[in-house]
Amino acid sequence: MGSDSDKKMLSFEEASKHNKTKDCWLIMEGKVYDVTPFMDDHPGGDEVLLSATGKDATNDFEDVGHSDSAREMLDKYYIGNIDMATVPKKRAYVAPQQAAYNPDKTPEFVIKILQFLVPLLILGLAFAVRHFTKEK
Structure with a gap:
């Protein structure tokens, strides 16, 4: 990989335009990273990366406490x-962009909770209907 001086100089305005799932650039410690190829693989989800666009995302990155391997991954972007x-x-x-619902990214615990709650709600509704429609 070439030195930092071999890379081009980008304006804040230019970097900030890349704020979508299919085109996402981050600014950290004076450097610009095109993290578009990593959007689907980011453990925190693509929403986290999108919320860090259009600003210096250094504090966002540091506050999470990324691993050394995560820091090394930045080089390729x-x-x-x-x-x-x-x-x-x-x-x-800048208002956060609303990400489209992606059922493939629904956390498993939400699915498990819904699998548990929906039958209970149906039973409760059936009980209420039966109780209040009984002839007295």
């Missing part, structure tokens, strides 16, 4: 440096 002169002093609020 590195595409350039951010031109610090283009980074706004105060970040404008």
Whole structure:
């Protein structure tokens, strides 16, 4: 891999445009990473990565306490440096993008809870209907 100086200089505005599932760039410690190929594999889900676009995501990355292997993975996604002169002093609020529902990413515990609760709700409803429709 070439040195940092071999990589291109990117503006904050340019990097911030890449804020979708199929086109996601992150800015961390003055570097820009195209994490698009990692979106489906990120253990925290693609929503976490999308919420870190359009800003310096260094604190987001550090707060999670990523492993050394996660830090090493960044190298393959590195595409350039951010031109610090283009980074706004105060970040404008950007509303989080609503991710489309993906049933393949539904946590297993939610499915197990629903498998348990739905029959109980049906039984409860059947009991209530029977109880309140009995002739007195």
